Amino acid sequence: MTVGKNEVEYVASLARITLSEEEKVMYTEQFNTILEYIHMLNKLELDEVEPTTHVLPLHNVLRKDLVKVSTQKIIEQVLEEAPEKEKFLFRVPSIIE
Amino acid sequence: MELYELTACQAANALAKKEVTACDLTESIYKRIAAVEDKIKGFITVREKQEALSEAVQVQDSLEKGDKLASLRGIPMTLKDNICTLNLPTTCGSKMLQGYYPPYDAHVTEKLQEAGTILVGKSNMDEFAMGSSTENSSFYPTLNPWNQHYVPGGSSGGSAALVAARETFFALGSDTGGSVRQPASLCGVVGFKPTYGLVSRYGLIAFASSLDQIGTLTRDVRDCAMVLDIIAGHDSRDSTSVPREKENYSRDLEKSSSSFRVGIPRECFGQGVEEDVKKAVKRGIEKCQQIGTVIEEISFPHNEHALPAYYLVATAESSSNLARYDGIQYGFRSKKAENLHDLYRKTREEGFGPEVKRRVMLGTYALSSGYYDAYYLKALKVRTIIRKDFEKIFEDHDFVIMPTSPTVAFAMGEKVDDPLTMYLNDIFTVPANLAGLPAISIPCGFSRGLPVGLQVVGRPFDEKRLLQFSYKLESLLQVKDIKPDIAEVGQTDIS
Numbered sequence: 297m298t299v300g301k302n303e304v305e306y307v308a309s310l311a312r313i314t315l316s317e318e319e320k321v322m323y324t325e326q327f328n329t330i331l332e333y334i335h336m337l338n339k340l341e342l343d344e345v346e347p348t349t350h351v352l353p354l355h356n357v358l359r360k361d362l363v364k365v366s367t368q369k370i371i372e373q374v375l376e377e378a379p380e381k382e383k384f385l386f387r388v389p390s391i392i393e
Numbered sequence: 394m395e396l397y398e399l400t401a402c403q404a405a406n407a408l409a410k411k412e413v414t415a416c417d418l419t420e421s422i423y424k425r426i427a428a429v430e431d432k433i434k435g436f437i438t439v440r441e442k443q444e445a446l447s448e449a450v451q452v453q454d455s456l457e458k459g460d461k462l463a464s465l466r467g468i469p470m471t472l473k474d475n476i477c478t479l480n481l482p483t484t485c486g487s488k489m490l491q492g493y494y495p496p497y498d499a500h501v502t503e504k505l506q507e508a509g510t511i512l513v514g515k516s517n518m519d520e521f522a523m524g525s526s527t528e529n530s531s532f533y534p535t536l537n538p539w540n541q542h543y544v545p546g547g548s549s550g551g552s553a554a555l556v557a558a559r560e561t562f563f564a565l566g567s568d569t570g571g572s573v574r575q576p577a578s579l580c581g582v583v584g585f586k587p588t589y590g591l592v593s594r595y596g597l598i599a600f601a602s603s604l605d606q607i608g609t610l611t612r613d614v615r616d617c618a619m620v621l622d623i624i625a626g627h628d629s630r631d632s633t634s635v636p637r638e639k640e641n642y643s644r645d646l647e648k649s650s651s652s653f654r655v656g657i658p659r660e661c662f663g664q665g666v667e668e669d670v671k672k673a674v675k676r677g678i679e680k681c682q683q684i685g686t687v688i689e690e691i692s693f694p695h696n697e698h699a700l701p702a703y704y705l706v707a708t709a710e711s712s713s714n715l716a717r718y719d720g721i722q723y724g725f726r727s728k729k730a731e732n733l734h735d736l737y738r739k740t741r742e743e744g745f746g747p748e749v750k751r752r753v754m755l756g757t758y759a760l761s762s763g764y765y766d767a768y769y770l771k772a773l774k775v776r777t778i779i780r781k782d783f784e785k786i787f788e789d790h791d792f793v794i795m796p797t798s799p800t801v802a803f804a805m806g807e808k809v810d811d812p813l814t815m816y817l818n819d820i821f822t823v824p825a826n827l828a829g830l831p832a833i834s835i836p837c838g839f840s841r842g843l844p845v846g847l848q849v850v851g852r853p854f855d856e857k858r859l860l861q862f863s864y865k866l867e868s869l870l871q872v873k874d875i876k877p878d879i880a881e882v883g884q885t886d887i888s
Contacts, residue, residue: 299758303758304754310757311753312716312719313738315750319750329812329813333813334704337698345777345778347777348780349603349773351603352589357629373496374722377493380726386721389735389736
């Protein structure tokens with residue numbers, strides 16, 4: 297199984313990353329090297345094996361649905377980090393034409 | 394002897410005996426930073442000296458009361474730059490978060506503050522903790538204190554180098570696939586990754602959430618136990634933080650049973666491991682026998698499969714975790730975008746470095762329709778196999794010993810264009826992450842003047858005995874007091 301430049305372009309579009317032509321060539325080559333190494337897993341017999349997503353037994357952690365104070369100061373602090381803002385809102389390019 | 398040369402524990406004892414003040418220790422650390430930081434570049438941000446000193450004054454006042462011994466009150470320390478700090482920028486080593494001030498402190502930041510330690514800065518790292526050399530930092534690479542032509546390892550390379558260079562008494566790092574242990578090994582310090590769930594990840598910027606764990610970088614095992622006493626424990630803000638009774642790791646460090654059984658996996662001493670590394674680790678193993686430890690050669694059959702499985706799981710999780718960097722709410726935003734989609738793509742094109750793009754795309758690929766079963770699901774199954782390998786080993790062994798890294802530090806630039814070769818650095822560290830186990834790297838010798846690390850892996854939540862054993866082993870190895878010789882500013886550099 298090898299990866300072509302068009303697949304790298306597709307994956308980059310899914311990941312929302314623009315790539316230059318040189319990057320497409322470089323990543324295609326590197327992906328093939330890395331995937332070839334990963335293919336060593338194909339030699340393992342895994343049909344009967346259950347997957348592990350987490351090492352700990354995961355269960356829902358619940359808490360009381362209590363209203364906590366969200367102060368003006370916290371909102372200001374958060375908005376302070378916004379690349380662009382207007383009043384108490386994040387500013388983004390227009391979405392609807 | 395300069396104060397910065399003391400271990401954290403020695404410094405704490407000197408404070409308790411009123412031989413020094415917290416201000417003296419802080420002054421000494423800033424003096425050391427001024428003298429050698431240009432050669433190491435371990436920090437991304439150094440805190441204003443006056444700010445740290447005024448905190449030291451407050452701590453000194455409170456020192457008069459309370460439990461003085463076995464505490465790190467008044468001790469200067471450093472946090473990796475992916476650990477959130479309200480009052481210092483937290484960049485994750487990335488242009489994407491350059492100058493970013495988080496709106497809250499991480500759990501560990503709070504704990505260390507409550508304990509009265511003094512934050513002096515934020516350490517350099519591979520961007521988003523992705524890398525094994527700190528060369529992937531968006532800002533500049535960190536240099537290995539033992540030889541500045543070599544890398545310090547990564548991704549917590551800044552933290553490891555600063556501890557080795559005596560620019561901080563201790564530091565925290567994060568370990569997703571070896572990012573605390575491997576740089577500890579390459580810089581000749583102690584690096585410890587606790588059991589998954591022992592330390593809260595609240596406020597640790599996520600890379601691969603099922604693998605990430607905050608760890609310690611210290612001068613010796615005693616310091617490690619003292620820091621762990623502060624940061625371990627349940628936190629309701631991290632749903633994977635395990636509620637269990639708090640243990641005291643430093644108090645009983647010297648007490649331990651002498652009859653441990655240790656397994657040595659033969660697969661970890663084969664091809665690809667430098668001869669000097671094998672020799673130094675084997676010397677460490679021989680030392681264990683002197684204290685009555687039973688050493689047995691064992692098999693860890695799937696060690697080689699851990700690395701490819703790790704790079705699928707970690708990249709898949711990272712592709713999801715890093716989706717939040719879209720230029721909308723915080724961090725970098727491209728100025729060139731014309732519409733919303735363009736904004737996402739250009740922000741990520743300009744904000745992420747090459748390794749982050751590589752991993753996010755690889756993870757996206759492994760999760761994408763048609764490849765999920767062939768890659769991601771397969772990797773999760775291999776994760777089960779690795780866990781079972783360990784479970785079997787731990788049925789009749791207390792610990793496993795293997796090298797931390799197959800090589801000593803490598804030259805700057807040597808592996809930077811070859812991602813797969815770079816990934817192979819992690820071959821012995823990723824299994825503990827996949828299985829969630831505690832693992833420590835202890836300096837055990839040298840090769841060509843560069844440190845070698847020995848790794849001890851233990852059972853889940855068996856930190857207490859793991860540290861007791863490591864403490865004994867460390868005292869037998871007698872390498873912990875050998876330190877790098879860094880020419881200070883103003884000194885003639887003869888190398």
